[in-house]
Amino acid sequence: MLRSKTQVIAEFKKKISNMFGIPFEEASVANRYAALAAVVRDEINEDWVETNARYTRKDERQVYYFSLEFLTGRFLENNLLCLGVRDICEEALGELGVDLNALLETEPDAGLGNGGLGRLAACFLDSMAALGYAGHGNGIRYKYGLFTQKIVDGYQVELPDNWLREANAWEIRKPDKSVEVLLGGRCYPVPEKDGSLKFIYEDALRVRAVPYDIPIVGYRNSTVNNLRLWSAEAASDEDDLDFKSFSRGDYVNAVYDRYAIEAISEVLYPDDSNYNNRELRLKQQYFFVSAGLQSIVRHHMRKKEFKIAELDKHICIHINDTHPSLAVPELMRILMDSCGLGWDNAWRVTTGIIAYTNHTIMPEALEKWPIDSFRALLPRIYMIVEEINRRFCAEMLRRFPSDPGRVARMAIIGDGVVRMANLAIVGSFSVNGVAAVHTELLKTHVLRDFYELYPEKFNNKTNGITHRRWLLKSNPALSELLCDTIGSAWIREPQRLAEFERFKNDASVLTRLTEIKRANKQRLAKIILEKNGISIDPNSIFDVQVKRIHAYKRQILNLLHVLHLYFRLQNGDDIGTPRTFIMAGKAAPSYYYAKNVIKLASEITRLLAAAPSCKGKLSLIFLENYGIALAEHIFPAAEVSEQISTASKEASGTSNMKFMMNGAVTIGTGDGANIEIRNQVGDENFISFGLSVDEVLEYYAHGNYSSWQVLNSDPRLERILAFIRSGLGCEHIPADEFINIARSLLDYNDEFFVLRDFSSYVQTQEKLEKMYRSTKLWSKMSLMNIAGSGIFSSDNTITQYANDIWHITPTCEKERPSTSVRPAKIGKT
Numbered sequence: 001m002l003r004s005k006t007q008v009i010a011e012f013k014k015k016i017s018n019m020f021g022i023p024f025e026e027a028s029v030a031n032r033y034a035a036l037a038a039v040v041r042d043e044i045n046e047d048w049v050e051t052n053a054r055y056t057r058k059d060e061r062q063v064y065y066f067s068l069e070f071l072t073g074r075f076l077e078n079n080l081l082c083l084g085v086r087d088i089c090e091e092a093l094g095e096l097g098v099d100l101n102a103l104l105e106t107e108p109d110a111g112l113g114n115g116g117l118g119r120l121a122a123c124f125l126d127s128m129a130a131l132g133y134a135g136h137g138n139g140i141r142y143k144y145g146l147f148t149q150k151i152v153d154g155y156q157v158e159l160p161d162n163w164l165r166e167a168n169a170w171e172i173r174k175p176d177k178s179v180e181v182l183l184g185g186r187c188y189p190v191p192e193k194d195g196s197l198k199f200i201y202e203d204a205l206r207v208r209a210v211p212y213d214i215p216i217v218g219y220r221n222s223t224v225n226n227l228r229l230w231s232a233e234a235a236s237d238e239d240d241l242d243f244k245s246f247s248r249g250d251y252v253n254a255v256y257d258r259y260a261i262e263a264i265s266e267v268l269y270p271d272d273s274n275y276n277n278r279e280l281r282l283k284q285q286y287f288f289v290s291a292g293l294q295s296i297v298r299h300h301m302r303k304k305e306f307k308i309a310e311l312d313k314h315i316c317i318h319i320n321d322t323h324p325s326l327a328v329p330e331l332m333r334i335l336m337d338s339c340g341l342g343w344d345n346a347w348r349v350t351t352g353i354i355a356y357t358n359h360t361i362m363p364e365a366l367e368k369w370p371i372d373s374f375r376a377l378l379p380r381i382y383m384i385v386e387e388i389n390r391r392f393c394a395e396m397l398r399r400f401p402s403d404p405g406r407v408a409r410m411a412i413i414g415d416g417v418v419r420m421a422n423l424a425i426v427g428s429f430s431v432n433g434v435a436a437v438h439t440e441l442l443k444t445h446v447l448r449d450f451y452e453l454y455p456e457k458f459n460n461k462t463n464g465i466t467h468r469r470w471l472l473k474s475n476p477a478l479s480e481l482l483c484d485t486i487g488s489a490w491i492r493e494p495q496r497l498a499e500f501e502r503f504k505n506d507a508s509v510l511t512r513l514t515e516i517k518r519a520n521k522q523r524l525a526k527i528i529l530e531k532n533g534i535s536i537d538p539n540s541i542f543d544v545q546v547k548r549i550h551a552y553k554r555q556i557l558n559l560l561h562v563l564h565l566y567f568r569l570q571n572g573d574d575i576g577t578p579r580t581f582i583m584a585g586k587a588a589p590s591y592y593y594a595k596n597v598i599k600l601a602s603e604i605t606r607l608l609a610a611a612p613s614c615k616g617k618l619s620l621i622f623l624e625n626y627g628i629a630l631a632e633h634i635f636p637a638a639e640v641s642e643q644i645s646t647a648s649k650e651a652s653g654t655s656n657m658k659f660m661m662n663g664a665v666t667i668g669t670g671d672g673a674n675i676e677i678r679n680q681v682g683d684e685n686f687i688s689f690g691l692s693v694d695e696v697l698e699y700y701a702h703g704n705y706s707s708w709q710v711l712n713s714d715p716r717l718e719r720i721l722a723f724i725r726s727g728l729g730c731e732h733i734p735a736d737e738f739i740n741i742a743r744s745l746l747d748y749n750d751e752f753f754v755l756r757d758f759s760s761y762v763q764t765q766e767k768l769e770k771m772y773r774s775t776k777l778w779s780k781m782s783l784m785n786i787a788g789s790g791i792f793s794s795d796n797t798i799t800q801y802a803n804d805i806w807h808i809t810p811t812c813e814k815e816r817p818s819t820s821v822r823p824a825k826i827g828k829t
């Protein structure tokens, strides 16, 4: 146990010498980071083993969260906080002249996810462990995470994210727990003596799936859950170079097969919400689903008196969007082919185990795999999907004999493709959306047929974020203020942040809040100065939009407004309080529109920086390489949270919650979880604008929107668009540089109503600026947002998943003794 500074110092020095064979004085920053991480891991390991033993002893129902993405970010500081040893380590290292913060910054920012969906999975793991639920992650150990973004001359350039270059301090490779996954080849049944069928596989590619386990540490509760990530390797040493082809002299093909196998866990696909027909992605999906299920079933079969027909009492598999929906046929395969269950029993068990979350209503995100490639890659799985489909369609025809159109729409196989969402819904017992309005839209529009068939399966689980990372860890000053005012109970019970409302008229608390925000702004300004070489004014309003670049998220609306302010300044108008607009986000490498938005933002940055009229009044910064580490610096410094998606398009959004928890005020549309945020804080603490969901749906239904009409009736828009089309009047920008943007807004009739919402947005921004002028009013709004943010902790979300879907209870027994934790300095936890 790391109970005293002396102990920390001793352990730390011992590790350096054990790991690197050098004295502490000679160790590099990287050596020191690795040593500290190893000390912390020793501390975790005991609890890890004990947690597993506890789950087995109590025979708890285990939840496995299957996700193609886990956007975890760095672990070290989070683990220090969860163990309650952060301060003691900081002090101990301080005595050695080592700066803890410098060590923390050397850890790679684990980016095995694209955005919202991947980060949600990471927040959920954190909350499951903190609440003492037996919940684990299952995913892929990508060698390369989401690409590193560089901005060169205003253009996004993608570089590989080689996050495993140095050893990963948190993972443990478990080769003895490897399983085999078969791809391709042929598969056919042969009858056995007892009349059952045995499936023979010929010429399949045998992939060895090797698990790497990462501990997920609960907040001071001695619980350590498991994140299991799979790596693809050639099946065995002999297969390392496929022996058969090798001895036939087919050396090149033998080597090629090996690369084909390793390619499976090589890289995360960088597409967010856009389905592409890529066979490798289907391989990835089957690979981690099959490996995960095989190892889970194997683990539970080892239990005494275990009956496979009761597997649904022991486990729950939650699938994060449709990416892991092959879990349905794969679990059927294991139950029938390996465990000997008949179809009906296997189906009852499977559909009692799998639960599905939908994360998007964008039609282009729906996964559909062409039958031919699906069958060629997964011959046995395809047979099972065909049979699921045959039975489902037969049942549907019985129920709706006069409605064959309905049956055709709902079929799992149709139009030459396998429809993964249909498979996920039919094969699961629960289907949930991620915010109230999103779930309603699923029920009434996107998944209406299925809702009519299975109303009992549908439920809402509004997303959440872990307040430990997004408040306690990233905003220590605000955490301290909270502890001073309402005590530290909010750390374990985030709903108690509501008690902060008591201070909404307390002048000294409001002043402290303003000071904290200012200090955080200065901290971010310093980072921006170091990274971008641009100095920004901490007296200006920090207005922030950070998220993936996507047409429906409407970064372009933000940019149109910035250009509107630019013209006003050029005109000699007074725009009030100076503004700094901060943007960041990655564009999918093949998404040209999104890349065009980044280029436009970069050129506007340059334009404003060069314009004397904007000096000290208006600037725009596009921060490179948005990811978890950068986000942790941005949210605490933000004053305005831009949540401006077209109503009905953003399933939930989660950055909206991170901003609010850090005291930013939202300017937002009535979309996704924004609606719930507004309900929570009240209209006076949320700045709304734009079309409502119903209005947007009306337009789509009637097809009566004309972006030209809006343009022609608003001279401000005419001027701004002409300016964009002229390449911002700059000689160095070709006239057609922003053609993608201009086309989408005009030639393609502005699918996301950017022009339609422009006027409302500008007006609302003016209102916002006036509110900001009263520091007291603004500070009070900020306080009300913090006080209202407790229900958006993922602890709350996970409690609902546990109660309503998974039917599990916390298993936590003892509280972990703490030596010190940051807020304990001020109050007792």
Ligand code: 26W
Pocket: 114, 115, 116, 117, 118, 120, 271, 272, 273, 274, 275, 276, 321, 359, 360, 365, 366, 367, 434, 463, 650, 651, 652, 653, 654, 672
């Ligand atoms: C097949 C390609 C693909 C890749 C990723 C399709 C869809 C996705 C994700 C579902 C995209 C995503 O991250 N969706 C976001 O999920 C968040 C967590 O629920 C929500 O808060 C966001 O609103 C939603 O866009």
